[in-house]
Amino acid sequence: MPQPLAFAISPLERAVAVGAVTSTSARLWFRAPSSGPYTLLLRREGGRAQRLALPCAPRPGADGTCAFTLPGDVPGAPALRPDTPYSFELGSAGERLGEGRFHTAPDAHPPERLAFGLVSCHQPFDPHGRVREDARAVLRAAQEAYARAGVRFVLWTGDQLYADQPERLSLYAPAYFAPRAPAGRARLQACTAAEVRRLYQARYREFWALPELQALQAQFPGYPMLDDHDVVNNWGSDPAHAGPGWRSVRQGALAAYRDYQGSRVGSARASGSLHYAFDWGPVGLFVLDLRTGRRVEREGEEGGGRVLAPRQLSALARWLAARASAPALFVVAGVPPVFLPRWAATLIGRVARTKPNEGADRWSHRHFVRERDALLRLLHAHQRAHPRQRLVLLSGDVHVGSALALRWPDAPPSYQLTSSALTNAPRELLGPLVARSAPHVHRLLRVDGGARPVRVRVDPLPGAAARGRNPYGGLNFGLVEVDLREPAQARVSLRLLAAGRGGAPRAVFESGPL
Template sequence: MGEGRQPAQAGPILHFRGIEGQAIRLAAIVIRRDDTAPGSLRAAGAEIAPRRLAAIAGITAWRYDFTLAAGDPGYELEGEHYEVATEFDGDLRIAFVSCNGEENGDLDRDGEERNLMWARLARDHARAPFALLLQGGDQVYADEATQGHPLSHDWPDKASEVDDPIALAGLAEHLRHRFVERYLHVLQARGYAWMAARVPVLSVWDDHDICDGWGSLPEKRSRSAVGRTLFAVARETYLLFQHGAVEGDIPDLFLDASGASLSWKRELPGLTIAAPDLRSERDRHRILGPAGWRAVEALAPRGAQVFLVSSVPLLGPRLSLLERLMMAIPRMQHYEDDLRDQWQSRAHREEWQRMLREVLKWRTEAPVTALSGEIHLATRAVMGPDAQRVHQLVASGISHRAPPKAYARSLGLFAGLGEAPLPGHPIRIHPLPGQRHRYVAERNYLTLARRDGRWQAVWHLEDSGETPALDLSD
């Protein structure tokens, strides 16, 4: 493990727990390399002592649970004051990001280049504060975590047959060090660290938070002892670093108290934000399992606007045609797992239709906007008809470098074929406001703003700058 690259500490990192009366409930996480407790946190005139949350891979995580009333200026920790936006009634700003890393060599990238869009987002917050930071998946890229251990060095091409508990415990410890290294690399990144101390986060995971294509790989791999060990460590560190939580916190934070699905929902004044877990129960034949579907069907959003965080884009082009083409070309068959990972895969069509029907039920009560990442491009889509319009906004690649523009153009031509998985509800991929093409190959993030009760979205593109605002309230 790259011990020299691990910072001595990280945090505070704010996690949004919910609204309680006129106050917001928060958790702040601090990471230390030894077991020495950090100092007390001061908020709303109270001193909050840290709770020792977990010790893992040579670090100790401490948590402060506290509330801030509307209008409170923020909190203090170890001599530093952190301003926090605490007004959730009326006008509101939210940032959405995804794909914070790359599959190969992310730890060795130039920090200024890697975190350029985070620096812009931090400046954006300093100008007009965000109340929430939504993270839509692939917050870390753990694909290289399996390297350097004999049981997992060939993953995912091979999965060693092993039933030795001691050997598997050694693999788990290796993976914990590798995952912690990657999380700390992100948490200490310039821009991100400043934002995370001041803007509470809500996160959902995607495949790279585990490994590339998790759930769409051959089941012999994912169900092997190595695969189960990898998933367990990824889940443990996802809970800790992306939710400031451990196993015992699951019933309070997620919709499924058993933890089989890590789907969640938060109700804010006039807004419901929900995120189905598209990874925990996934296999090659399904995206959601029984616990996930129970969570989705019981969501019952109450806000005047619904944001549905779908780590894999919910509205997209007709991928079944592309799947058939690729399977007919031997050199392209290794991309089949990538296509099977999508809602639009022919393997998931009935399940996709089921999810869209649920979305339309919510749409009878309030406008619904799906927020997605995953594809390393910026785009948007609309499902009609106008009376039941559902928007999808894709912002993907806060630090992942964009694919070639030719790829984006080709995908845009393919998307022109359209799709209608539900009769009378066609899906169309549209250019971003101010753009000519359906997909934009630039790093990007998304801002969502409620002004006078109406929601608008703006994409922030690395080279092209800000788009004109898109109205979401109709």
Template structure:
């Protein structure tokens, strides 16, 4: 078949065509951009023993192959490529899936984060939960996206530890010396619970529709493992139960977020061994840079040697165009260290300590924060390069700026809460008041929290996602807010 079909087959949305048994997918994942091609993985989750039909391409066909087995399901993957610069398509199971391409010219990118909630997420009403995914799908029909970026917390796995005696009370109480047999049983339990989470999220029709047509790139955050991973006490994270939990979460992230497993990571990853999961993608005038802020994290560090080595190499790399840095937690924000100090004095508030220690602005990470900001300042000092940070994590929409010198500005764009319900507006006001104090971790480079166009406050307490757009070489950003609607474009 030709990918430049003049009369595309009717597409009535998700579920069109005869299904070969219960199958979730295809979920498109961008492995790499090179040689003018998008190298892609199409991910499927099917009941064990299900034979999947091949993907039909202009160049032939490719059959999904097993990637991992679970008790009742198999994860399968088909790797293939499509043109990076022009529109194309693939067909699977009787449905034509059109893919935009367009990486060399005008470009639209969607960014979302926090796809779930800590408690009861799988029991929520689907239409309510996925309303913003439906909005994104409508926006794609009107003006197609070339890429979908996921900024962390693709699933909320906090309840995955429930139901097993070793992890039922995680992280408050854990057994001191569990047996190998019990740990093996815990691993089986956790693998199945992670599968259930990803299966529920990926099979939602509103998400599945756009994920089959727009290639995704993902970066994980704490809830993809457990709430506060890396900011919990070392006795928890380095315990046998903690390490079993991390291993199960990492395997699931490789499978479901990156369409791979150990030993066959795509070339965009900085470390082929996967000791950290930082990656980069480069297109004409665009570099996407996603350091891993979880694999090496501890209470006293955000990244270890591998992550910093990756960032140093990218800071020194010559590049002309726009660098989008995916920082799962916001790089620019208010002085949260003041809240940390208050929590030390107020025992009832200390349960939120891990949430604040997760942030770059934490007192524990201030040296690392300065180091990252210096790298971005030096990166942006190169002729012809601009740097923008995009983040999620805080369940609010916001933006910040830091003057870099030479007429350049580091923009911080925060879009958080694609399905996570917004926190109380009072919390947005508290953060807004803190932002009046300002901060300058780098001397001479003050940070300012600015309003999103059309918003009265500095933080918007609404579910949202971000749209980044390049037209004629100029970039802009706008937020789609659940109640306020689409903001006016912000020039970058």
């Protein structure tokens, strides 16, 4: 008898998580199977616990999820102190929803050190829907390593959900979709936006049901951004994705994203770019949205597509200018701007059998290369104008970890750290082969779009002795450390870690201070 097409895991019912944190506020998120009332038990380290009633309730259609900000949304909540650890517990109608913790950001007195995490690509299932043990192991290793390093927050840079993997259990696979389909719907694209939203919400409850993942989200403030698989593979790189046949999928998938992810950082608006920025003491981070504005407008033409929403690059330029005195700035781009050289992306785009394919989704593809060059020219101009500032790109998506130096001809180097995949172990051979070879192939990059081209040398960082596996093709998670003891000359260290023997975290790459 054939096995039923289903995930071998009980769907998530209740959970808590921490989102955006400032020096005086914290955004908390929960999912509850009941409608309340809800209570919050809040404790400052070394202080007494305070029980508070929550006036908030899940929005209609939000699948029991709710996000609120402390202290503003909670009557009677105490003011939060800067640079202070807190713990909390959420409950509903006598049952415990979960517990978590957070550390508020510093205020005018910057810390000597900042550490934060970098992850992407969570797909923990084997082809039959069973949770793989290596996925559980790397999640436990990340929790241990981040706690040991004093990580203050984690950047979730995309693909926290896979709507289309494993292939047999894809929402786009007819045999899997049929028993879950709303009445009269033969495929996902025929559903209404509300129906798509419910199907994606159910998908979140399955992908996020692992206790190890819940622990990471509850114990470290998380800053998410969606990528393609949060909707469908290579979302936006097929001209059809901008058409009416995909409109309900787009609306429903993005609504579910806001329910489960975007609401944690306040990205709950129904339209417009999802990009955002935040500061942690003197360090600034800008999180780019590479999907909601991506489209191919003139297929086959040089510059015939766009990656960034129209006003997003201008917003980044203003943000960079406003932080000229910051010791270190990080720009989060879920898909690495520096990956495949143009000729490779074009070749893959022509010969691959699937459409859209991995070549067509890269920044260096002819559709998007002008957008890549505009972004890199902006970063180059900023680095040249502020040579003492550390400027780092942070990425995921490509199922390989790597650390690169972008050596400008007339400015100090900028850097790019990529961490991927957290739990998704690819089964095909071509993708990992391309990903692992890319940092060694793409050694000289030409950036066009100005009065003259800028030629950038791309060097994989050598790494410390015995910890120099760059690129690294196994499951991994990133750790970024910023030494702020000399604010005028911050030092940034980039690390990639994996689960070692016995599950303990082990460093596979360490850059040393940059």
